[in-house]
Amino acid sequence: MPCEGCPTFMIAATYDAGSWCKTWASVEYEGHETRPRMRSICNRLPQKARRLGISETHFLNMPHCAAWLYDWFMRMKPTATQTQDVAQDMVSRIGCGRLLDIGTGHGRLLFEIHRLNPTLELFGLDISPAMIAVAKKNLKDISSDLRQGRSEHTDYPDDFFDLVTCTGSLYLWDYPEEGLEEIFRILKPGRSAYLFEVYKDVDPDAFQSALRAHLRELDPIRRLLGPYALRKALRIAYRMDEYVAMIKSTSFVYSFTIEKIQLASVPMWLRIVLTKTLG
Numbered sequence: 001m002p003c004e005g006c007p008t009f010m011i012a013a014t015y016d017a018g019s020w021c022k023t024w025a026s027v028e029y030e031g032h033e034t035r036p037r038m039r040s041i042c043n044r045l046p047q048k049a050r051r052l053g054i055s056e057t058h059f060l061n062m063p064h065c066a067a068w069l070y071d072w073f074m075r076m077k078p079t080a081t082q083t084q085d086v087a088q089d090m091v092s093r094i095g096c097g098r099l100l101d102i103g104t105g106h107g108r109l110l111f112e113i114h115r116l117n118p119t120l121e122l123f124g125l126d127i128s129p130a131m132i133a134v135a136k137k138n139l140k141d142i143s144s145d146l147r148q149g150r151s152e153h154t155d156y157p158d159d160f161f162d163l164v165t166c167t168g169s170l171y172l173w174d175y176p177e178e179g180l181e182e183i184f185r186i187l188k189p190g191r192s193a194y195l196f197e198v199y200k201d202v203d204p205d206a207f208q209s210a211l212r213a214h215l216r217e218l219d220p221i222r223r224l225l226g227p228y229a230l231r232k233a234l235r236i237a238y239r240m241d242e243y244v245a246m247i248k249s250t251s252f253v254y255s256f257t258i259e260k261i262q263l264a265s266v267p268m269w270l271r272i273v274l275t276k277t278l279g
């Protein structure tokens with residue numbers, strides 16, 4: 001269990017604020033003693049966020065150094081390859097128009113998409129001002145609309161986007177159903193959102209062997225932090241049936257698919273396709 005001043009704190013902060021918050025809040029969830037300040041924050045959280053052990057407040061307050069560390073950490077080969085895989089997938093589905101990346105973080109997915117198709121109009125949204133600052137730096141030579149904001153309440157017009165994407169963020173949202181309803185509102189009719197999420201009930205053997213293969217390629221620091229970060233993400237993530245139940249409670253109920261896929265040869269991802277059909 002982490003304690004104040006423990007190296008685990010830095011490791012978790014390097015990964016992302018969500019995991020960091022989970023580190024503390026899970027202590028309360030599991031019935032152990034919690035730091036008083038965290039306990040009072042947790043008590044104010046909505047029920048769902050408490051179950052996940054995170055809150056949007058923590059992303060809002062993410063320090064700039066944590067966002068920079070996250071960007072550095074995610075530059076390792078397996079995650080860069082994951083981003084390239086998702087970018088390839090996205091440009092194969094849209095030739096022109098407006099593309100939004102929700103929970104864009106460091107903005108590297110938008111960068112890759114632009115490299116593959118410079119004609120797309122790119123938009124990025126993230127709740128964390130620190131992450132948006134990093135994304136602006138990474139996309140400084142690329143025309144893009146990067147905004148700080150919440151998935152569940154954006155200021156884009158109705159029927160605005162030709163494609164919405166989101167990688168490794170939905171599982172961190174306080175209000176995932178509301179976020180999905182917002183995606184429904186801002187998508188053009190007939191268009192789709194593509195969400196790439198890790199899921200808790202991943203096949204542990206396949207996951208472990210893929211992880212071992214990747215670890216050999218990493219520098220010592222990332223070799224140490226990588227498995228820790230991944231396991232944390234899997235602990236926080238929903239099970240596949242929970243994602244299905246979540247989507248079924250939204251306007252995408254009759255028009256979604258969910259499949260297990262590999263990104264960078266790691267079999268821990270779901271590709272969730274949500275299509276906006278009317279009537």
Ligand SMILES: C[S@@+](CC[C@H](N)C(=O)[O-])C[C@H]1O[C@@H](n2cnc3c(N)ncnc32)[C@H](O)[C@@H]1O
Pocket residue numbers: 016056059074102103104105106125126127128131149150151152166167168169172173174
């Ligand atoms: C694990 S990072 C993923 C970043 C990037 N998509 C990637 O693949 O590396 C999750 C991101 O989601 C953002 N986020 C969390 N909750 C959000 C919300 N409700 N609305 C928008 N962004 C959110 C966080 O600030 C963080 O940048």
